[in-house]
Amino acid sequence: MSDTFSLNRRSFLLSSAMTSAFVAAGLPFSASADEQKQVIASIFGGDYADLMRKIVDDRVMVPEGYEVLQDISTTEARQTKLRTEKMRRQSSFDVAVLADLDMYPMSQIGVLETLDETSIPRLSKIIPALRKSYSAPQLYSYIAILYNPEKITTPPTSYADLWNPAYKGKVGISDVLYTATSAVAALVGGGSMTDFTPGQAKLLELKNEQQAQILPTNESIATAFKSEDIWITLNYVARGYAWQKAGLNIASAVPVEGSIPIAFELCVPKNAPHKDAAFAYINAALEPESQTGFSEAIGYLPSVTDAKLDPELQARIGLSEADQAKLRPMDNAYLMENQSAIFDFWNREFKG
Structure with missing residues (x-):
């Protein structure tokens, strides 16, 4: 100092x-x-x-x-x-x-x-x-698709790629990112930043059909990447950058839907x-x-x-000007009103 x-x-x-x-x-x-x-x-x-x-x-x-x-x-x-x-x-x-x-x-x-x-x-x-x-x-950072480029040789382009059957059992979900993951599921399911409800069915697909691994922390996601228990996840590109610097073989992809910052x-x-x-x-x-x-x-x-x-x-880690223009910020007013319901569905239905 x-x-x-x-x-x-x-x-x-x-x-x-x-x-x-x-x-x-x-x-x-x-x-x-x-x-x-x-x-x-x-x-x-x-x-x-x-x-x-x-x-x-x-x-x-x-x-x-x-x-x-x-x-x-x-x-x-x-x-x-x-x-x-x-x-x-x-x-x-x-x-x-x-x-x-x-x-x-x-x-x-x-x-x-x-x-x-x-x-x-x-x-x-x-x-x-x-x-x-x-x-x-x-x-700021944004929710990117983080993946193991040795296991997934064709780079993902969409948040929807987490629902690709080829990755069944190899999708990791961080429990602490429940709001961001719920937002992603909403976009994939036809919802929006002001309506997460359509994403509930997609979350259940992720759990039941993709057999996604729900891990308690971001650190446990990194450990699962290292052991190759998972190949793909959602997380902030800044965290992926830190993991890369720590020696993990992780690449990131910007989703075509527009990144959530x-x-x-x-x-x-x-x-x-x-x-x-x-x-x-x-x-x-x-x-x-x-x-x-x-x-x-x-x-x-x-x-x-x-x-x-x-x-x-x-x-x-960067975004082009076109991707910056496509940023999809979460709606704070919607979240303030619906945070309890989002959290309740996550714990009772998705994790339960």
Whole structure:
């Protein structure tokens, strides 16, 4: 961790505690000019935090005079803070990252600032299918068809290829991806992102006729690929990229139906204490070099149209402009209303 922008742990905790005490008490907390050049980012830890520090904080924000404080937390902790701090004068952070499915409920309770190109010019470069008013997609991946090219020598072209009888008993399904798999089954069964019901029959076909192996985690999918217990699955292309780097013989294919994306998005609470700094932070995260830095490290794709990947990496994980135009985002409103029913069918009928 670079000393040029981070406080030591004791100082950070003291500073955060003092700020939180003022906020919780509803007392005014006036920031000095120097403090206005500070941004508190509530983000994931591990590789994500290290990459943000390297390619956003150190590369852009610190040279521009900002101090970035990373508030490492879980998705649940961030959502809880957004809910509970809604009525306070100031929130405890300026910008937060959440997956798109987790961000949408936050937008519905009215805690997120509307983002526009006046405050964040780089929003103009976002892939249209990923654009939202309440958050900015920092990076994304998509549900690809992952397969063993030694066992499946003709590359798949459609999500429907998982129902190919030639792969009976060799299809792997990750239990944790039940929403995405239900969405794929809906597309194959004639449904849509606003109607998963036609996909239920396809899921039962996958279970009963294809004898798909339902495995508990993504890690168990990787193990099954390694042992050749499975030859084909659905998963995010970024995960396939990581497995390739780990030595697994896995190829990926883009489905003709249009890929289902998952985006990790940045938001600003309406009561963020350093709102202008938060906008600058998001703008920095959307710069081409910030975007490609994540792609090269962890296989997530740029959310902006002017970030160009190395040709070899583009061939492994990228989408053409035509495929970007065919992205099929899940409908967050539909999922929010029907998530319990989708989960219930998955557990009782598909897995049961």
